[in-house]
Amino acid sequence: MSKIIRIGTRDSELALWQAHTVQHKLEELGYDTTLIPIKSTGDQVLDKPLYELGITGIFTKTLDVAMLKGQIDIAVHSMKDVPTQLPKGIVQVAVLERAITNDILVHKGADFLEAEEPSTIATGSLRRKAQWLHKYPHHQVVDLRGNVNTRLLKLIENDWSGAIFAQAGLQRIKLLPKDALILDWMVPAPAQGAMVVVAQQSDDFSKEALHKLNHSDSEIATGIEREFLRTLEGGCTAPIGALAQIKDQKVYFEGVLFSLDGKEKIGVEKNIPLSKAKGFGQACAKEVLEKGGDKLMEALRNENSAIH
Numbered sequence: 001m002s003k004i005i006r007i008g009t010r011d012s013e014l015a016l017w018q019a020h021t022v023q024h025k026l027e028e029l030g031y032d033t034t035l036i037p038i039k040s041t042g043d044q045v046l047d048k049p050l051y052e053l054g055i056t057g058i059f060t061k062t063l064d065v066a067m068l069k070g071q072i073d074i075a076v077h078s079m080k081d082v083p084t085q086l087p088k089g090i091v092q093v094a095v096l097e098r099a100i101t102n103d104i105l106v107h108k109g110a111d112f113l114e115a116e117e118p119s120t121i122a123t124g125s126l127r128r129k130a131q132w133l134h135k136y137p138h139h140q141v142v143d144l145r146g147n148v149n150t151r152l153l154k155l156i157e158n159d160w161s162g163a164i165f166a167q168a169g170l171q172r173i174k175l176l177p178k179d180a181l182i183l184d185w186m187v188p189a190p191a192q193g194a195m196v197v198v199a200q201q202s203d204d205f206s207k208e209a210l211h212k213l214n215h216s217d218s219e220i221a222t223g224i225e226r227e228f229l230r231t232l233e234g235g236c237t238a239p240i241g242a243l244a245q246i247k248d249q250k251v252y253f254e255g256v257l258f259s260l261d262g263k264e265k266i267g268v269e270k271n272i273p274l275s276k277a278k279g280f281g282q283a284c285a286k287e288v289l290e291k292g293g294d295k296l297m298e299a300l301r302n303e304n305s306a307i308h
């Protein structure tokens with residue numbers, strides 16, 4: 001019996017590139033597929049309130065709803081945008097081999113980094129803002145929202161010195177400027193640079209197809225980072241960075257938690273044999289909580305509820 005796998009995706013250039021990549025891989029394996037781009041705005045009516053289903057991620061919600069309504073079979077996401085708790089009935093099936101994980105600065109001349117005068121950097125990410133201010137306390141960070149293309153345009157239109165992006169995202173849509181500066185000191189978002197494919201728990205056909213796309217080391221590394229995030233109860237907008245790297249049967253982990261102004265930093269750096277990786281993300285998070293991270297998280301939750 002042949003069945004067409006309907007691949008749901010957001011309709012930004014980056015999301016479409018990612019969905020096409022999954023589509024090609026499935027077609028190479030002999031599966032028939034079709035791409036269903038879905039606008040991530042607009043209200044969708046369900047018989048149950050969204051919070052009852054555990055749907056929270058602003059980027060992933062629309063696709064979750066489409067899947068639960070039976071309009072798509074699988075969905076492709078940037079893994080860092082996916083809440084650590086998936087909605088009921090939806091499961092993670094494949095993590096593709098991860099791309100480069102780091103953040104980069106797109107700038108208009110990097111001399112300002114050495115200068116003592118204040119400069120302005122743009123980012124919509126609290127994690128990037130806190131880490132930037134930690135390193136450059138005399139700079140100012142302004143908010144920047146929108147998809148990658150929109151953010152690059154806004155950088156050109158404004159007199160900011162630079163804006164921060166995930167290198168993987170810019171590379172995928174071939175918009176990475178040659179002179180962009182790699183921020184090797186900045187700890188990336190949990191699962192940055194990784195793509196994940198989800199399906200319905202009950203959909204054995206799609207799950208079997210997707211299992212073949214899973215890259216084990218990438219699944220383990222992103223799993224540790226997301227477990228670290230989940231244990232801190234950080235959600236996708238907290239100033240939390242985490243990176244697990246697997247080399248020679250060992251996992252090297254770095255996790256950080258910052259205050260919003262970047263002044264406070266609580267970090268952990270550890271390694272462990274790959275065979276003992278289970279529970280490692282949680283153990284690292286507990287260490288951060290014990291070092292004062294619990295108080296910092298509480299302060300963040302209070303500040304955040306004041307903002308929203």
Ligand SMILES: NCc1[nH]cc(CCC(=O)O)c1CC(=O)O
Binds near residue numbers: 164195
């Ligand atoms: N939050 C938006 C987002 N989600 C995934 C990526 C890039 C690709 C990736 O990190 O996997 C981006 C853009 C960015 O952070 O600059």
